[in-house]
Amino acid sequence: MTEAVQYINGQWLAGEGDVFVSLDPARNEEIWQGAAASTEQVAAAIAAARDAAVAWADTGVEQRLAIAKRYAELLTEHKEHLARIIARETGKPLWETLTEAAAMVGKVGISEKAYFERTGTVENPMPGARAFVRHKPHGVVAVFGPYNFPGHLPNGHIVPALIAGNTVVFKPSELTPMVAQEMVKLWEQAGLPAGVLNLVQGEVDTGKALAAHPGIDGLFFTGSSRTGNLLHNQFSGQPGKILALEMGGNNPLVVTQVEDVDAAVHTIVQSAFITSGQRCTCSRRLLLPNGDAGDRILARLLEVTRAIKVGVYDAEPQPFMGAMISQQAARSMVAAQAHLLALGGESLLMLKSLQAGTGLVSPGIIDVTAIAELPDEEYFGPLLQVIRYDELPEALVIANNTRYGLSAGLLSDSADDWDYFFRRIRAGIVNWNKPITGASSAAPFGGIGDSGNHRASAYYAADYCAYPVASVEEDKVSMPATLSPGLTF
Ligand SMILES: NC(=O)C1=CN([C@@H]2O[C@H](COP(=O)(O)OP(=O)(O)OC[C@H]3O[C@@H](n4cnc5c(N)ncnc54)[C@H](O)[C@@H]3O)[C@@H](O)[C@H]2O)C=CC1
Numbered sequence: 001m002t003e004a005v006q007y008i009n010g011q012w013l014a015g016e017g018d019v020f021v022s023l024d025p026a027r028n029e030e031i032w033q034g035a036a037a038s039t040e041q042v043a044a045a046i047a048a049a050r051d052a053a054v055a056w057a058d059t060g061v062e063q064r065l066a067i068a069k070r071y072a073e074l075l076t077e078h079k080e081h082l083a084r085i086i087a088r089e090t091g092k093p094l095w096e097t098l099t100e101a102a103a104m105v106g107k108v109g110i111s112e113k114a115y116f117e118r119t120g121t122v123e124n125p126m127p128g129a130r131a132f133v134r135h136k137p138h139g140v141v142a143v144f145g146p147y148n149f150p151g152h153l154p155n156g157h158i159v160p161a162l163i164a165g166n167t168v169v170f171k172p173s174e175l176t177p178m179v180a181q182e183m184v185k186l187w188e189q190a191g192l193p194a195g196v197l198n199l200v201q202g203e204v205d206t207g208k209a210l211a212a213h214p215g216i217d218g219l220f221f222t223g224s225s226r227t228g229n230l231l232h233n234q235f236s237g238q239p240g241k242i243l244a245l246e247m248g249g250n251n252p253l254v255v256t257q258v259e260d261v262d263a264a265v266h267t268i269v270q271s272a273f274i275t276s277g278q279r280c281t282c283s284r285r286l287l288l289p290n291g292d293a294g295d296r297i298l299a300r301l302l303e304v305t306r307a308i309k310v311g312v313y314d315a316e317p318q319p320f321m322g323a324m325i326s327q328q329a330a331r332s333m334v335a336a337q338a339h340l341l342a343l344g345g346e347s348l349l350m351l352k353s354l355q356a357g358t359g360l361v362s363p364g365i366i367d368v369t370a371i372a373e374l375p376d377e378e379y380f381g382p383l384l385q386v387i388r389y390d391e392l393p394e395a396l397v398i399a400n401n402t403r404y405g406l407s408a409g410l411l412s413d414s415a416d417d418w419d420y421f422f423r424r425i426r427a428g429i430v431n432w433n434k435p436i437t438g439a440s441s442a443a444p445f446g447g448i449g450d451s452g453n454h455r456a457s458a459y460y461a462a463d464y465c466a467y468p469v470a471s472v473e474e475d476k477v478s479m480p481a482t483l484s485p486g487l488t489f
């Protein structure tokens with residue numbers, strides 16, 4: 001008998017599929033085991049969500065919000081516990097996972113505000129009648145989460161979806177099942193009725209079964225561009241289904257002239273190496289000017305990056321970078337670096353695997369200026385590519401030379417440079433003299449190109465959680481003051 005890791009129609013059940021495990025990537029220890037949901041269990045979760053959908057939509061937003069607020073209280077009560085579970089399962093240091101747990105709490109208040117502001121009810125003046133714009137939930141939505149923020153990012157779809165009156169079937173990353181389970185338990189404790197939120201755990205096959213099921217009305221996805229593109233293809237020819245894709249980026253950070261070198265380097269480090277480079281918003285490409293100013297920044301960046309503390313999530317004092325999500329992820333970064341070196345890159349600081357069997361790696365910096373055909377890939381880890389340039393217009397061409405368009409930044413003391421940069425750069429998050437990671441939940445969050453499908457999340461998640469309904473209303477049917485030509489009464 002395996003553990004009850006599936007939550008379907010208010011019941012915790014053992015999966016009927018293959019057993020899979022979750023590892024602590026810093027210690028290479030198994031910390032969770034469970035069996036995947038079978039195709040039949042995925043169908044049962046969708047059926048449960050369908051059965052619960054009408055009653056949940058009818059419940060009224062105030063009552064739905066009361067449950068969401070109770071969930072936020074429970075999250076606050078269990079913040080330390082949740083932060084520890086996120087840290088164990090992802091390898092992220094505790095200081096950082098505490099901020100993830102806090103963002104999850106904050107999501108409820110922000111989603112409430114966004115619900116009323118973006119999808120509330122509006123009455124417009126109209127002679128002889130009343131005109132309304134109201135919003136309705138889609139019905140049953142599937143939510144897919146990534147491993148890098150296993151609480152905060154699926155939470156960013158689930159909270160607004162539930163507030164808007166949808167019911168949900170949640171498929172977390174197979175690398176972070178324990179976080180998902182803890183999160184759903186808190187919703188259960190908060191008093192969510194059976195069937196309103198269902199959890200189906202498993203690997204890719206579980207995801208495929210959920211995404212392909214005709215019973216879902218929409219799918220909200222945060223994950224890789226590869227999977228997002230597959231889903232986009234799968235949803236083609238189904239215009240009636242809402243698909244929100246939040247995907248990766250190959251994000252540029254451009255430096256022009258800055259007086260405070262340390263401040264610039266700190267902003268670069270926060271942009272490139274936080275979460276061991278495993279944020280979709282992380283800077284992958286650093287564009288530095290040729291000449292002394294660029295050389296000074298690079299020298300200091302190498303010095304500071306060499307000294308970054310990497311370690312186990314609960315080490316004291318705390319490391320800046322924890323382990324990557326897995327040994328395989330660490331290996332893939334070593335391989336990415338080798339590939340760029342083979343193409344003609346010059347290593348300035350080697351990214352190295354620090355302990356066999358774990359996801360612990362040191363940050364790397366590689367000069368890729370000499371690579372004529374630089375791969376437009378998201379290397380999802382702590383490897384920063386440096387590109388040297390002469391003039392700002394050239395930097396903009398390089399920065400925009402990507403199929404993605406998630407985040408981008410400029411470090412510069414010049415307002416004119418910022419003005420030029422902002423007008424030319426193509427991305428959904430564009431910052432000046434601030435890290436390009438750490439986006440606010442109170443703003444829209446999404447990218448263009450292969451970073452998404454124009455369904456921004458965070459504050460604008462409210463938009464994809466409900467559809468607008470326009471109504472013209474009068475208490476009794478009445479004759480118009482004038483008749484159309486050709487009509488006789
Ligand atoms: N734009 C954004 O808001 C964010 C984007 N990301 C991106 O997510 C990626 C890292 O997350 P991962 O967990 O590796 O993403 P992933 O794409 O491998 O997995 C995401 C989810 O999709 C499921 N899945 C995978 N293949 C599937 C298939 N063929 N059919 C149905 N479901 C499938 C997985 O089981 C998981 O639940 C990075 O590329 C990162 O840039 C991460 C965080 C935020």
Ligand SMILES: O=C(O)CCC(=O)N[C@@H](CCC(=O)O)C(=O)O
Pocket residue numbers: 148149152153156278279280281282436437438439440441442445457458459
């Ligand atoms: O979704 C939100 O509430 C805001 C977006 C957000 O939190 N972004 C984070 C993490 C996204 C990632 O995984 O990279 C960020 O910008 O650092």
